[in-house]
Amino acid sequence: MTRKRTVAFSPRAVNLFFHILTRCNLKCRHCYINPDQHGTATLPLNTIENWLKVFADLGKPANLILLGGEPTLHPDLAAVVQTARRLQFASVTIDTNGYLFHDILDRLTPTDLDYFSFSLDGATAKTNDALRGRGSYDACLAGIRRAVAKGFSTSLIYTVSTANIDELPQMGSLLEDLGIDRFFIQVLGIRGNPALQADRMAADRPLQVDRDRWLAVVPTAAEQIADRGLTVTYPKVFLSPRENFACAGKVADNYFVFPNGRVYRCPLCEDFPLHSLTLEKGRLDAMPPINENDLFALDIPEGCVMNRLIQPGNLVYDADGVPAYRIACCMLKEEILPP
Numbered sequence: 001m002t003r004k005r006t007v008a009f010s011p012r013a014v015n016l017f018f019h020i021l022t023r024c025n026l027k028c029r030h031c032y033i034n035p036d037q038h039g040t041a042t043l044p045l046n047t048i049e050n051w052l053k054v055f056a057d058l059g060k061p062a063n064l065i066l067l068g069g070e071p072t073l074h075p076d077l078a079a080v081v082q083t084a085r086r087l088q089f090a091s092v093t094i095d096t097n098g099y100l101f102h103d104i105l106d107r108l109t110p111t112d113l114d115y116f117s118f119s120l121d122g123a124t125a126k127t128n129d130a131l132r133g134r135g136s137y138d139a140c141l142a143g144i145r146r147a148v149a150k151g152f153s154t155s156l157i158y159t160v161s162t163a164n165i166d167e168l169p170q171m172g173s174l175l176e177d178l179g180i181d182r183f184f185i186q187v188l189g190i191r192g193n194p195a196l197q198a199d200r201m202a203a204d205r206p207l208q209v210d211r212d213r214w215l216a217v218v219p220t221a222a223e224q225i226a227d228r229g230l231t232v233t234y235p236k237v238f239l240s241p242r243e244n245f246a247c248a249g250k251v252a253d254n255y256f257v258f259p260n261g262r263v264y265r266c267p268l269c270e271d272f273p274l275h276s277l278t279l280e281k282g283r284l285d286a287m288p289p290i291n292e293n294d295l296f297a298l299d300i301p302e303g304c305v306m307n308r309l310i311q312p313g314n315l316v317y318d319a320d321g322v323p324a325y326r327i328a329c330c331m332l333k334e335e336i337l338p339p
């Protein structure tokens, strides 16, 4: 059996990425939350429940990922999970920085939740804390250990940038020691704080890893970590000539919901008022053009249109102006199963 596969987009299931608040106790250097675009509200429980119902009623299996800000700062998070279960969401995950506020581990059971998904951006406290804030490494590890001890299934998300790619291969032993079930490698997007920093940064100190370095480090590290008994997922990012390009905005059913009612289909659009949908009065309404849908329809030789617009630094052209490779949809993943 082959252990590695590209996870194809599917229109048959809904993936709901629900930011129930934007407030957070941390100030990560690479945070993608943009209060000017996403608002600063903490959604009341009854609004969250009404919005969950909208997606539960779409008539497809729906996976719910609860996000912030830091979602465990929401005092009603446990009730949100229980409502999602009642509405028969196919899976429920909480993404957290590991501080686990409001005694959330005592207010949920492992049968209520599919995964707690923790974020850590370094194999060492030095590297992680430089990106996520002093003390965040120890707090995250302590949160993971408490969650694992209570029987919860756990994932860990590692966002790769030039600041931490060197430590990615060291993550295997830490993940094994912590008892993590799934490891998600992410690629840093130039949105939120990174977009602000990119303006100020010298071109010789890019935040995003170039293609050669990515290909030299990430696939091998992912495979070695999977060999330790975890499922590992990483973004494709760079397409080979024989691989097809597909825009998830056209062929998948993903929703990125923010507390101000904006609903995006593409995370790379989130720094702009380009959302194609909005939640108002308990209804999901289409926005008038021009919105992200008009961008998904464009066919360009560089692959992803939004990548071309907001992070062209990861493209390379030959002398005739032809792109040397195409950039995949940011949601296209490779998955490696444990042996």
Ligand code: SF4
Pocket (backbone or CB within 6 Å): 024, 025, 026, 027, 028, 030, 031, 032, 033, 068, 069, 070, 097, 132
């Ligand atoms: S923990 Fe998440 S939401 Fe909070 S600052 Fe860091 S990246 Fe942003």
Ligand code: SF4
Pocket (backbone or CB within 6 Å): 246, 247, 248, 249, 250, 265, 266, 267, 268, 269, 295, 296, 303, 304, 305, 306, 307, 328, 329, 330, 331
């Ligand atoms: S990241 Fe690019 S390819 Fe993916 S949904 Fe957005 S515009 Fe489409």
